[in-house]
Amino acid sequence: MNDPFDPTTPDTTTDSPPVQLLTPAGQRVTDPDYSYDGDLADVQDLYRDLVMVRRIDTEAFALQRHGELGLWPPLLGQEAAQVGAGRAMRPQDFAFPTYRDHGIVWCRGEDPTYLLGIFRGSSLGGWDPADRHVALPNIIIGAQTLHATGYAMGLTIDGLVGTGTPDRDAAAMAFLGDGATSQGDFNEALDWAAVHQAPVVFFCQNNHYAISVPLERQTRVPIAQRADGFGLPGVRVDGNDVLACHAVTTAALQRARDGQGPTLVEAVTYRMGAHTTSDDPTRYREASEVEAWKAKDPLERVATHLRDEGVCEEWFAALDTEADALGEHLRESCQRIPEPDLASLFDQVFVETTVELDQQKAEYVAWRDSFEGSVA
Amino acid sequence: MPEFKLPDVGEGLTEAEIITWQVSVGDTVAINDVLVEIETAKSLVELPSPYAGEVRALLVSEGDTVLVGTPIIAIGSADVVEDASVETRPSAEPAKREAMLVGYGPRTDAPTRRRRPSAPASSVPAPSRVASVDTERVRQPAPPTPPAPQAPVPPSRLKLxxxxxxxxxxxxxxxxxxxxxxxxxxxxxxxxxxxxxAGRVVPDAPVAARPDEAGETRIPIKGVRKFTAEAMVRSAFTAPHVTEWVTLDVSRTMQLVARLKSDPAFGAVKVSPTLIAAKAICLAMRRTPELNARWDEVAQEIVVKKAVNLGIAAATARGLVVPNVVGADSLSLVELAAAIGELTTTAREGRTQPAQMTGGTFSLTNIGVFGIDAGTPILNPGESGILALGSIERRAWVDEEDNVVPRWVTTLALSFDHRVVDGEQGSRFLADVAAILRDPAQALTY
Missing domain, CATH: 4.10.320.10 (E3-binding domain)
Incomplete structure (x- = not known):
């Protein structure tokens, strides 16, 4: 059948190969445009982040299976993309993550326990986004690309871009997945960012599936190539290579802070797990595909490289112990998450509440208090 | 002793089947060791252990379907020797924390909280429920019995x-x-x-298939089998079935099938007599839309559907499933062929989604593939007609010139709901389908 809409033909991969600085076998390689400038200790720090982020993810996944969380969207396989990008940010930059970007929240320094509260249904976030310059995880697909663009335009208006002061010049970073590229919001954000030369980096983790919809039904060209039409640079990077992700994001952020405009980064990675704990990926993808990506594991290649560089086994063992402690911290913190007070919902609608909301709150509290044994 | 209660692993699931225990009584487990594999309506899921210690008891068996919140395993602390009395500790002891706080949780039939005695006087109607309150856990009893006859309640309140x-x-x-x-x-x-x-309480299924001493095998009734059984009972004893038959010469349909098979336009799809029959059903429905209708007992209405959502019965490893082609009447022949092909492939792979099995308006079942002449099919619940296509065989046939000739012959059987359709409409519909299969050129007249 000759179907012009046949989704099997588009080739979304044969653009220039993604930027890579560390091969799946753990070999450092060079790239004409990008390099990682850190020393061995810096790579060790990145590896520690990778291990910790993976532990947060696996522990939270298990907590969902224990019945402690309502839902969890696992990031397994995407650690390098998130850690590489997250660690390229400076304190004055602002991150706009999605619900799967637990690694970004970690890199910004927020306690991952907050994430458990969200997915337990006990809180709406819990942290003040202004504290560490990280917004609450966005559930609406692609909406945060506009938030980031607007924030970035504000940075320009506030004179925080291109002044040549490294500790002051700032940029915004929007995180998104391949599915978000089909949203109108994403396309509007790229257009506005390009037109206004906003200091924003769009970091797309192309994990190949929008729940069950494969990439080839999402786009006919590589995602990075979409930037061309809007007039901003697009870069493809090996999303499982933490050094490459760090290098590419560092350059893109610097460009933004210097007032040279936005960049679209496509980190080519793979979601090793399910979309969420409610999803069964075996229904829509082959085991062989998952196996092929397993060989490109983002942690293994760094561990191999560190061992080749002479990092001792004691260091790895100590890291495992630290990860175990983090896992225990999460389990215990989860037990201590307080039950939410529904009455507080009324306080969180406006900065200054309204008469109507006050009345509704009073009615609710009175009704609730009419039950025996009610706490309030 | 800590007991692990079956969690809701998939946003609103109420039950799961225990597939395989990965641990046995006496095993020592660490936190997050896999304990058991369960199957939910959504997927197979491994449950990791929330506790460390020794497995003291498996509280449910493989093959059991258990409700969310049911304790499934007891795990004792490895360094504490517990005596049996500990297990029967009074439940009134304040639990530090319920293991099941997320999801729908266990259904406790006793109200966990009661209204205070100072609640409004009994003449005041019970307050309406507030959506933001967890009505599973906070339940209101009926208002106290009125102490004395009251003023009549307005009629609008009588039937809540x-x-x-x-x-x-x-x-x-x-x-x-x-x-x-x-x-x-x-x-x-x-x-x-x-x-x-409804007088049809479904007894609990036996825990697992087990060979009996008398040489019987007892198979638990669940899954597709249970669904099929319920649907068939509901249909057979709700809708009065009438079945009509017609035997006909389908040689021209067989010629058409052979011709389409060599047509490049149909190269990618499967062409079969079932396809032609499906098309004939859609065409015949134009003259007799009563067959594409549903009896709505509650509304006391007959609901005539505009589009034909054609159910195709498929035998699968899990049992009979009847997914339907949505809007079959608006599809071209090649589109219909592709849709039926995809539907049956999906069904055989066991990937049919529940949504694909609802909303059907008429069904087609090909019992001919089993070498059967005809039968009396039972209606898919909610539909008013089902056509069974018998086996197509070479038979002796008397043609127009009174010659006995070998022809391709088959029998069609149509069951319909006599509440919705009378013999006149049923017969006309069946005759129309037969006419098209006898001479596919007749399709031009619709």
Whole structure:
């Protein structure tokens, strides 16, 4: 059948190969445009982040299976993309993550326990986004690309871009997945960012599936190539290579802070797990595909490289112990998450509440208090 | 001793089947060791252990379908020797924390909280429920019995809409039962209440298939088998079935099938007599839309559907499933072929989604593939017609010139719901389908 809409033909991969600085076998390689400038200790720090982020993810996944969380969207396989990008940010930059970007929240320094509260249904976030310059995880697909663009335009208006002061010049970073590229919001954000030369980096983790919809039904060209039409640079990077992700994001952020405009980064990675704990990926993808990506594991290649560089086994063992402690911290913190007070919902609608909301709150509290044994 | 209660692993699941225990009594487990594999309506899931210690008891067996919140395993602390009395500690002891706080949780039939005695006087109607309150856990009893005759309650208050979850409402609707008529012990009408009222309480399935001493094999009734059985009972004893037959010469249909098979336009799809029969059904429906209708007992209406959602019965490893081609009447022949092909492939792979099996308006079943001449098919619940296509065989046939000639012959059987369709419409519809299969050129006249 000759179907012009046949989704099997588009080739979304044969653009220039993604930027890579560390091969799946753990070999450092060079790239004409990008390099990682850190020393061995810096790579060790990145590896520690990778291990910790993976532990947060696996522990939270298990907590969902224990019945402690309502839902969890696992990031397994995407650690390098998130850690590489997250660690390229400076304190004055602002991150706009999605619900799967637990690694970004970690890199910004927020306690991952907050994430458990969200997915337990006990809180709406819990942290003040202004504290560490990280917004609450966005559930609406692609909406945060506009938030980031607007924030970035504000940075320009506030004179925080291109002044040549490294500790002051700032940029915004929007995180998104391949599915978000089909949203109108994403396309509007790229257009506005390009037109206004906003200091924003769009970091797309192309994990190949929008729940069950494969990439080839999402786009006919590589995602990075979409930037061309809007007039901003697009870069493809090996999303499982933490050094490459760090290098590419560092350059893109610097460009933004210097007032040279936005960049679209496509980190080519793979979601090793399910979309969420409610999803069964075996229904829509082959085991062989998952196996092929397993060989490109983002942690293994760094561990191999560190061992080749002479990092001792004691260091790895100590890291495992630290990860175990983090896992225990999460389990215990989860037990201590307080039950939410529904009455507080009324306080969180406006900065200054309204008469109507006050009345509704009073009615609710009175009704609730009419039950025996009610706490309030 | 800590007991692990079956969690809701998939946003609103109420039960799961225990597939395989990965641990045995006496095993020592660490936190997050895999304990058991369960199957939910969504997927196979491994459950990791929330506790470390020694497995003291497996509280449910493989093959059991258990409700969310049911304790499934008891795990003792490895460094504490517990005596048996510990297991029977009074439940009134304040638990530090319920293991099941997320998801729908265990259904406790006793109200966990009661209204204070200082509640409003009994003449005041019970307050309406507030959506933001967890009505599973905070339940209001009926207002106290009035101490003395009161002023009559306004009629509008007499018949409150009974409380029930949407699936229970759907069940009642499917069974033609008014929820207000269903007696219930609590405030909320449950599935069990509806089933009891309908007089068809489904007994619990036996725990697992087991060979009997008498040489029997007892197979638990569940999954597709259970669904099929319920659907068939509901259909057979609700809709009065009439079945009509016609035997005909389909040689021209066989020629058409052979011709289409060599047509490049049909190269990528499967062409079969079933396809032509499906097309004939859609065409015949134009003249007799009564066959594409549904009896709505609750509304006391006959609902005539505009589009033909054609169910195709498929035998699968898990049993019979009847997914339907949505809007089959608006598809071209090649589109219809592709849709049927995809539907049956999906069904055989066991990937048919529940949504694909609802909303059908008429069904086609090809019993001919089993070498059977004809039968009396039972209606798919909610539909008013089903056509069975018998085997197509070379038979002696008397042609127009009184010669006995070998021809391709088959028998069609049509069952219809006599509440909706009379013999006149049923016969016309079947005759029309037969006419098209006898001479596919007849399709031009529709």
């Amino acid at each position: 809409r009974p409380l029930a979850k949407p699936p229970v409402r759907k069940l009642a609707k499917d069974l033609g039962i008014d929820l207000a008529d269903v007696p219930t012990t609590g405030d909320v009408v449950t599935r069990a209440d509806v089933e009891a009222f």
